[in-house]
Amino acid sequence: xxxxxxxxxxxxxxxxxxxxxxxxxxxxxxxxxxxxxxxxxxxxxxxxxxxxxxxxxxxxxxxxxxxxxxxxxxxxxxxxxxxxxxxxxxxxxxxxxxxxxxxxxxxxxxxxxxxxxxxxxxxxxxxxxxxxxxxxxxxxxxxxxxxxxxxxxxxxxxxxxxxxxxxxxxxxxxxxxxxxxxxxxxxxxxxxxxxxxxxxxxxxxxxxxxxxxxxxxxxxxxxxxxxxxxxxxxxxxxxxxxxxxxxxxxxxxxxxxxxxxxxxxxxxxxxxxxxxxxxxxxxxxxxxxxxxxxxxxxxxxxxxxxxxxx
Amino acid sequence: xxxxxxxxxxxxxxxxxxxxxxxxxxxxxxxxxxxxxxxxxxxxxxxxxxxxxxxxxxxxxxxxxxxxxxxxxxxxxxxxxxxxxxxxxxxxxxxxxxxxxxxxxxxxxxxxxxxxxxxxxxxxxxxxxxxxxxxxxxxxxxxxxxxxxxxxxxxxxxxxxxxxxxxxxxxxxxxxxxxxxxxxxxxxxxxxxxxxxxxxxxxxxxxxxxxxxxxxxxxxxxxxxxxxxxxxxxxxxxxxxxxxxxxxxxxxxxxxxxxxxxxxxxxxxxxxxxxxxxxxxxxxxxxxxxxxxxxxxxxxxxxxxxxxxxxxxxxxxxxxxxxxxxxxxxxxxxxxxxxxxxxxxxxxxxxxxxxxxxxxxxxxxxxxxxxxxxxxxxxxxxxxxxxxxxxxxxxxxxxxxxxxxxxxxxxxxxxxxxxxxxxxxxxxxxxxxxxxxxxxxxxxxxxxxxxxxxxxxxxxxxxx
Numbered sequence: 001x002x003x004x005x006x007x008x009x010x011x012x013x014x015x016x017x018x019x020x021x022x023x024x025x026x027x028x029x030x031x032x033x034x035x036x037x038x039x040x041x042x043x044x045x046x047x048x049x050x051x052x053x054x055x056x057x058x059x060x061x062x063x064x065x066x067x068x069x070x071x072x073x074x075x076x077x078x079x080x081x082x083x084x085x086x087x088x089x090x091x092x093x094x095x096x097x098x099x100x101x102x103x104x105x106x107x108x109x110x111x112x113x114x115x116x117x118x119x120x121x122x123x124x125x126x127x128x129x130x131x132x133x134x135x136x137x138x139x140x141x142x143x144x145x146x147x148x149x150x151x152x153x154x155x156x157x158x159x160x161x162x163x164x165x166x167x168x169x170x171x172x173x174x175x176x177x178x179x180x181x182x183x184x185x186x187x188x189x190x191x192x193x194x195x196x197x198x199x200x201x202x203x204x205x206x207x208x209x210x211x212x213x214x215x216x217x218x219x220x221x222x223x224x225x226x227x228x229x230x231x232x233x234x235x236x237x238x239x240x241x242x243x244x245x246x247x248x249x250x251x252x253x254x255x256x257x258x259x260x261x262x263x264x265x266x267x268x269x270x271x272x273x274x275x276x277x278x279x280x281x282x283x284x285x286x287x288x289x290x291x292x293x294x295x296x297x298x299x300x301x302x303x304x305x306x307x308x309x310x
Numbered sequence: 311x312x313x314x315x316x317x318x319x320x321x322x323x324x325x326x327x328x329x330x331x332x333x334x335x336x337x338x339x340x341x342x343x344x345x346x347x348x349x350x351x352x353x354x355x356x357x358x359x360x361x362x363x364x365x366x367x368x369x370x371x372x373x374x375x376x377x378x379x380x381x382x383x384x385x386x387x388x389x390x391x392x393x394x395x396x397x398x399x400x401x402x403x404x405x406x407x408x409x410x411x412x413x414x415x416x417x418x419x420x421x422x423x424x425x426x427x428x429x430x431x432x433x434x435x436x437x438x439x440x441x442x443x444x445x446x447x448x449x450x451x452x453x454x455x456x457x458x459x460x461x462x463x464x465x466x467x468x469x470x471x472x473x474x475x476x477x478x479x480x481x482x483x484x485x486x487x488x489x490x491x492x493x494x495x496x497x498x499x500x501x502x503x504x505x506x507x508x509x510x511x512x513x514x515x516x517x518x519x520x521x522x523x524x525x526x527x528x529x530x531x532x533x534x535x536x537x538x539x540x541x542x543x544x545x546x547x548x549x550x551x552x553x554x555x556x557x558x559x560x561x562x563x564x565x566x567x568x569x570x571x572x573x574x575x576x577x578x579x580x581x582x583x584x585x586x587x588x589x590x591x592x593x594x595x596x597x598x599x600x601x602x603x604x605x606x607x608x609x610x611x612x613x614x615x616x617x618x619x620x621x622x623x624x625x626x627x628x629x630x631x632x633x634x635x636x637x638x639x640x641x642x643x644x645x646x647x648x649x650x651x652x653x654x655x656x657x658x659x660x661x662x663x664x665x666x667x668x669x670x671x672x673x674x675x676x677x678x679x680x681x682x683x684x685x686x687x688x689x690x691x692x693x694x695x696x697x698x699x700x701x702x703x704x705x706x707x708x709x710x711x712x713x714x715x716x717x718x719x720x721x722x723x724x725x726x727x728x729x730x731x732x733x734x735x736x737x738x739x740x741x742x743x744x745x746x747x748x749x750x751x752x753x754x755x756x757x758x759x760x761x762x763x764x765x766x767x768x769x770x771x772x773x774x
């Protein structure tokens with residue numbers, strides 16, 4: 001009895017020891033900045049030219065300023081639109097590719113090669129990728145030259161002057177960059193599904209479509225949930241692609257300006273107060289949206305699991 | 311149930327940690343502590359080091375290699391070591407060159423200046439360059455030293471254009487910087503296009519075609535019919551209007567729209583609607599495409615530095631390279647930019663900085679050489695007037711034309727009475743915001759509101 005107890009205690013100790021690196025890194029690099037951001041959001045603290053104003057405690061004034069000019073909602077909308085535009089094709093293509101790659105009956109050749117290739121865009125720095133697109137789609141750039149020489153258009157199409165072409169390009173870039181990553185995650189999830197379930201379904205005469213919708217998708221939910229939440233958090237923090245593509249302006253007429261680009265604008269005047277308030281708002285919005293996604297998915301997933309058990 | 315709570319907690323934590331990355335960047339509270347000290351420290355540091363004990367390192371902060379080239383080619387005794395190092399006597403010159411893009415130059419300069427008092431002697435900024443749009447931001451503070459403290463006398467400065475001194479004079483009338491160049495602007499146009507469309511490339515004849523804004527629009531129509539744009543972008547003419555304003559951007563802490571700026575908006579809208587000009591950002595590739603014949607652009611507006619430093623004169627195939635431009639005054643005289651030399655408070659190279667200022671901005675011989683070698687317009691009246699009358703001088707980019715007379719005339723007319731510390735931010739944001747209006751996406755009122763919002767983000771103390 002005594003012997004067993006001491007053994008358990010020593011295991012616990014190792015658990016805590018293994019946790020130390022994470023807790024330390026998390027505390028120093030994430031918890032402290034998080035708390036100090038919230039703290040800063042209650043102060044008037046910016047630089048006018050070389051003159052420092054503040055920090056003066058102003059309570060919720062920064063939040064009021066943010067809400068009063070209505071920009072917060074506008075930029076949140078921009079961000080979400082561009083994220084959804086990129087995420088929908090991304091998840092669809094990834095599901096399809098994941099299903100193909102993980103289906104042994106297709107006997108794909110060179111699948112390792114293709115898996116590498118679809119992941120490659122993610123290896124390019126987002127800013128470099130964005131720079132490339134900026135050059136490709138500029139008014140006098142190669143895409144316009146090609147379209148004109150093919151006779152599709154007669155005057156250059158101003159990609160950077162139309163709301164939906166800019167948003168579309170941003171979404172397209174995010175899609176290209178991330179669908180490989182998502183495919184690999186979904187594939188891992190699909191390969192974790194017990195093959196006997198597929199065999200059983202086939203024996204029962206289920207079609208491939210039925211198998212996909214009735215077996216693969218429900219069992220994939222935890223991974224799908226993970227993919228959705230991480231992608232949404234990444235999407236809400238979208239910055240580098242639109243920033244470089246529009247040269248920081250969020251043009252046309254600020255409709256491709258994301259929340260973080262707006263946050264970045266406040267750093268011109270080193271405005272830590274308003275910047276902090278904006279970060280806190282972003283944090284709350286992300287938290288709420290994550291919870292909603294999480295709720296919806298866990299509820300249905302639990303339902304699914306019950307069905308499985310019965 | 312417990313598991314679910316834990317999972318939710320983990321989810322929340324994940325969200326928190328991912329956000330903290332960006333939150334952290336925005337909140338690093340480095341600034342406040344620095345400020346409290348600097349007020350007095352800057353004064354303390356302003357005391358020049360004891361005579362004869364000058365520092366061995368001269369730190370120069372600037373945003374491109376223009377001044378470096380001037381110093382290398384014209385300052386007596388300057389030896390180049392490598393791209394960022396030089397030598398004057400036994401003093402090592404260290405160049406800290408940060409491009410202006412995204413305000414990087416000023417961000418870097420500001421951080422270093424704010425820490426100036428605590429920096430070791432050899433790492434302090436000794437000399438830095440500023441532009442007209444944000445000159446007052448530095449001139450109005452104790453981080454710049456009066457040029458008189460560097461031994462520059464009124465006599466030395468007598469031949470400079472007065473407006474170049476107005477820009478860098480602080481609220482108490484103390485001169486805090488000097489410039490070697492004047493930046494009166496002209497209209498530079500392609501000779502070939504002028505011949506094709508107007509039948510002549512003579513500056514006087516072209517001037518008649520562009521004598522005022524009505525004539526400008528009429529000629530633009532002729533150019534359009536021949537397949538050319540009169541200017542690359544409407545932002546090209548911005549400075550011509552903004553330099554002839556009658557009120558500053560900010561009055562009593564409130565954003566103010568000058569009549570002449572509004573006129574720029576109206577005229578530009580008409581140009582864009584008629585297809586006479588584009589809406590590209592200045593310095594973008596689409597904007598500079600007109601430096602080449604294929605760009606199909608008739609004219610650019612700019613001062614000497616634009617013509618010789620920015621218009622691809624070194625690139626084979628450009629109009630400038632072939633000497634295909636000519637200059638004329640255009641609808642209105644104006645000024646654009648200019649670079650000023652400031653001595654940083656706390657420098658330990660007072661004598662050397664003073665000498666660089668004197669040689670580069672007051673020495674008539676050196677300044678005449680700059681005109682001859684680099685076609686810059688220098689800040690010295692007698693030198694410029696002599697050069698303007700010199701028949702043997704001509705600018706290769708302008709096909710051998712001597713345009714200095716026009717510049718001289720323009721320089722006398724320049725008024726910088728309405729500059730403010732907000733000019734840089736206002737100019738950038740105004741051009742940005744108006745783009746949407748020019749392209750017909752939003753009405754002017756909405757564009758103006760966007761502009762005001764963007765300016766308040768940059769300068770939180772302002773209202774509109």
